[in-house]
Amino acid sequence: MFAGDEITGVDLDSWDVSLPAPVWLPEVDLVLHAAAWTNVDAAEDDPQGAAIANIGGTQNVAAIGTPLVYYSTDYVFDGTKRTPYVESDGPSPQGAYGRTKLGGEAAALASGHAWVLRTSWLFGWTSTNFVRTMLRLAAERDEVAVVDDQRGCPTYVGHLAAATREVVDAGLPYGVYHLAAQGECSWADFAETIFEEAGVECRVRRITTEELGRPAPRPAYSVLRSEQPGTPVLPHWRDGLRACLERLEA
Numbered sequence: 457m458f459a460g461d462e463i464t465g466v467d468l469d470s471w472d473v474s475l476p477a478p479v480w481l482p483e484v485d486l487v488l489h490a491a492a493w494t495n496v497d498a499a500e501d502d503p504q505g506a507a508i509a510n511i512g513g514t515q516n517v518a519a520i521g522t523p524l525v526y527y528s529t530d531y532v533f534d535g536t537k538r539t540p541y542v543e544s545d546g547p548s549p550q551g552a553y554g555r556t557k558l559g560g561e562a563a564a565l566a567s568g569h570a571w572v573l574r575t576s577w578l579f580g581w582t583s584t585n586f587v588r589t590m591l592r593l594a595a596e597r598d599e600v601a602v603v604d605d606q607r608g609c610p611t612y613v614g615h616l617a618a619a620t621r622e623v624v625d626a627g628l629p630y631g632v633y634h635l636a637a638q639g640e641c642s643w644a645d646f647a648e649t650i651f652e653e654a655g656v657e658c659r660v661r662r663i664t665t666e667e668l669g670r671p672a673p674r675p676a677y678s679v680l681r682s683e684q685p686g687t688p689v690l691p692h693w694r695d696g697l698r699a700c701l702e703r704l705e706a
C-alpha cells in the first residue's frame with residue numbers, strides 16, 4: 457500500500473519510543489506509529505510501563521512534527537453496547553492497555569497533525585496473531601477451546617494498510633476514525649471459519665471469557681463502525697481471512 461514510497465523502518469532496537477527521537481532519523485512526510493505495549497494482561501501488572509510506551513512513546517513520536525497515523529484499539533471501549541461503536545461514543549476502557557492507548561490517542565491528537573485510526577482483532581501473515589496461532593494448534597491437536605462471548609471485527613492488516621493509505625491520500629481531516637472489517641463474529645466463530653477456509657480438521661469447543669480466566673478484562677462487544685464522512689469501508693473479515701490464507705500458502 458505504501459510500496460513505491462521510500463520507507464524507513466524503525467523497531468524497538470533502533471528507537472525505543474519512550475525516549476526522544478534519535479538524531480539519525482531522516483526527515484519524513486508521514487509517520488505510521490504502530491509501536492506499543494500490546495500485552496494486555498501484563499499491562500495490568502505494570503500500568504506505568506504500559507503508559508511510558510503508549511503515552512510517553514506517542515508524545516515522542518508526535519514531537520517529530522510530521523503528519524502522524526496512530527493505530528489505536530477497540531479496547532478503549534468497555535464493551536457494554538450491543539450496537540456498533542462509532543467515533544462519537546465516549547471511550548471507557550476497562551483495563552490498563554485500553555487506558556494507555558486512549559492516553560496515546562490524546563497525545564497524538566494534541567499534536568494537531570494526527571489521524572487516530574482505531575482498529576480491532578488484527579491478523580496477518582507474519583508475527584503472532586490469532587489466525588497463525590489457530591493453524592499451529594490445529595496441527596497439534598483435535599480440539600481447541602475458544603472464547604465465544606466476545607464479539608468483534610477481525611481485521612486483516614492488508615486491508616487496514618490499504619484503508620490507511622486512503623485516509624492519508626484523501627486528506628481526511630485529522631481526528632479519530634474507526635477502521636475495522638465489515639461483519640462481526642465471536643473468537644469461536646472466527647476459529648471455526650479459519651479451519652473451514654484452511655481445510656483443516658479441528659473442533660472448536662466454545663467457552664466463556666470467565667472459563668479462560670485471563671487477568672485483564674476484555675470488551676464483550678467491540679464492533680467498530682465509522683460515522684465520519686469519507687472513511688474507507690474495509691472488506692468483510694471473511695475476505696480478509698481468505699486473503700491472509702492465500703498469502704500464508706504462497
Ligand SMILES: NC(=O)c1ccc[n+]([C@@H]2O[C@H](COP(=O)([O-])OP(=O)(O)OC[C@H]3O[C@@H](n4cnc5c(N)ncnc54)[C@H](OP(=O)(O)O)[C@@H]3O)[C@@H](O)[C@H]2O)c1
Nearest residue numbers: 468472473474490491492494509527528529575576577578
Ligand atoms: N493486534 C490487534 O488486534 C490490535 C488491535 C487494535 C490496535 N492495535 C494496535 O496496532 C499496533 C500494532 O499492534 P500489533 O498487534 O502488531 O502489536 P505488536 O506485534 O506487539 O507490535 C508492537 C511493536 O511495538 C514494539 N514496541 C514495543 N514497545 C516499544 C517501544 N518502547 N519503542 C519502540 N517499539 C516498541 C514491539 O517490539 P517488540 O516486539 O520487540 O517488543 C512490537 O514490534 C499497536 O499500536 C496496537 O495497539 C492492535
